[in-house]
Amino acid sequence: MTFNTDTSKPLGYRWRSSKTFIVGSVTVALFTESLLFGFIVPILSYMLEQRLHIDPSHTQNETTKLLAIYGFVSVVFATATAHVADKMPDRRTPLLYALAGCLVGTALVASTLSIWTVYLGRVLQSIASSGAWIVGFATVADAVGDEHFGKVLGVVLSFVTAGTISGPTVSGVLLKxxxxxxxxxVPMAVLVLDMLARMLMIEASKPTPSDEERTGLLPASRPASSDQEGSTAPSTSNFYRIMLLDSRVLTGLAGCLLYSSLMANFDTTIPLHVRETFHWDSLPTGLMFLCLQIPNVIFNPVSGWVRDKIGVRYPMTVGWALMAPLLFLLGMPGDERFAWVNGGHHGVVITVTCLLGIGALGSLLHGAGPMELTAVVREQEAQDPLIFGENGAGSRAFALAEMAFTLGIMLGPLLSGPLVELVGYFYMNVVFGILCLMLAVSSFNFLRRKQPAIVE
Structure with a gap:
């Protein structure tokens, strides 16, 4: 259906198609997805032992598998999900399917009819959540354009971080x-409201390149009759060849992977480290993670505004360069070679300060990779509007970022855990600090100085 006249427009067209409503509804959807990610953690042992009657000695093993399968399935299905989403003429439909799938998966997990029902629910949750993330961010990119994408993405990521923080807290308190x-x-009701908002949402139709535009943009040697044939092949396998041979894309993906690896590393190593070093219990340990997350929530919109103004090159370079010394300092408390750190409350002060600094620097890094990938896709499509197919490749660009981020979540504990065992907590941080310095150099060398304007 097309809306060429006022009489043909549906009721509430102005606010239903507004950028504010589209971005707001997608933000709520992504907040819900991030809330669901950790929602199960505090109540999983209750589900396994009280409702499924699993022996408590097997609880840790089942918990590990149920949490790990989420990331594994997300990596496996991300590219397929994005490919299907880019084949659809709008973003609303795949996003609606993703939320519906997440609702079904959540209901299966909550039902606890059997352990296999819970596993099936987690698989459905992972596939649907991956689709919601990919299509949701692509929808935001389409709605706001390049000029304001950084700050809008920053606001969205602030809500995502808030959902990550609040998920375990909300479920633990509600269960009690x-x-x-x-x-x-509660989460199922929010998902239903998200689906209703998606049904109300009206996207602005993408402009279809005219024959004159295609003729002017495509190489002169390409026959006009091959336009349609050429628009399908590059949209599949050639998309990944073009993107993965671009140094900017590889640097952005490396940033996604290292950032998520660091966050997963903290989840794995900080609780044990502060318990052994400061003899803390769960309450102060939990507050340590707020030191990481709260600065991220606060500074994400500001960092997004900075990226809109100067591009991602300098924010990523500065962020990764300053991350290294903070990681070195973070590893010193509790290490006998640094006696000056371990007297009095020096170790606690250094740990808290470093985590606050890392949380603030994270706002410069979180979201920079997807921005760079989106810019590369837009530049390629500006030269040839059909290079990735009629509907573009926005979802596939975010799928690459999502895969790198999820892979980092899986690799972080696998790398940090053995390193702590082999060389100790300090040198584990040194290894991650060196990786940060290497990525700072790559960011300065390969990323663009300022986001170019894309004329559509």
Whole structure:
């Protein structure tokens, strides 16, 4: 259906098609997805032992597998999900399917009919969540354009981080206060509201390149009759060949992978380190993670505005360069070779300060990779609007970033855990610090200085 006249426009067209409503509804959807990611953690042992009657000695093993399968499935299905999404003429439909799939998966997990039902629910949650992330960010990029993408993405990521923080807290408190099923009804009700908002959303139709535009943009040697044939092949396998041979894309993906590896590394190593060094229990340990997350929530919009103004080159270079000395310092408390750190409360002060600094620097890094990938796709499509197919490759660009980020979450613990065992906590941080310095050099050498304007 097309809306060429005022009489043909549906009720509420102005606000339903506004950028504010589109971005707001997608933000709420991504907040819900991030909330669901950690929602299960505090109540999983109750589900396994009290509802599924699994022996407590097997709880840790089942917990590990249920959490790990989420990331593994997301990596496996990301490219297929993005390919299907880019084949669809709009973003609303795949996003609606993703939210519906997440609702079904959540219901299966909550039902706890059997352990295999829970596994099936986690698989569905992972596939649907991956689709929601990929299509959601692509929808935001399409809605706001290049000029304001950085700051809008920063605001969206602030809500995503808030969802990550609040998920475990909300589920743990609700289970204690209102019981099992009312706890699960909260995220399911939010998902239903998300789906209703998606049904109301009206996207602006993408302009289709005219014959004159195609003729002027395509190489003169390409026959006009091959336009349609050429538009399908590059949109599949050639997309990944073009993108993965671009140094800017590889640097952006490396940034996604290293950032998520660092965050997963902290989840793995900080609780044990502060327990052994400062003899802390769960409460102060949990507050340490707020030191990482709160600065990220606060500074994400500011960092996005900076990236809009000067591009991602300098923010990523500065962020990774300053991350290294903070990691070196973070590893010193508790190490006998640094006696000056371990007297009095010096170690606690250094640890808290370093985590706050790392959280603030994370706002410069989180989201920079997807921005760079989106810019590369836009530049390629500006030269040839059909290079990635009629509907573009926005979802596939975000799928690459999503895969790198998820892979980092999986690799972080696999790298940091053995390193702590082999060389100790300090040298583990040194290894990650060196990787940060290497990426700072790559960012300065390969990333663009300022986001170019794309004329459509």
């Amino acid at each position: 206060l209102v019981g099992y099923w009312p706890t699960w009804l």
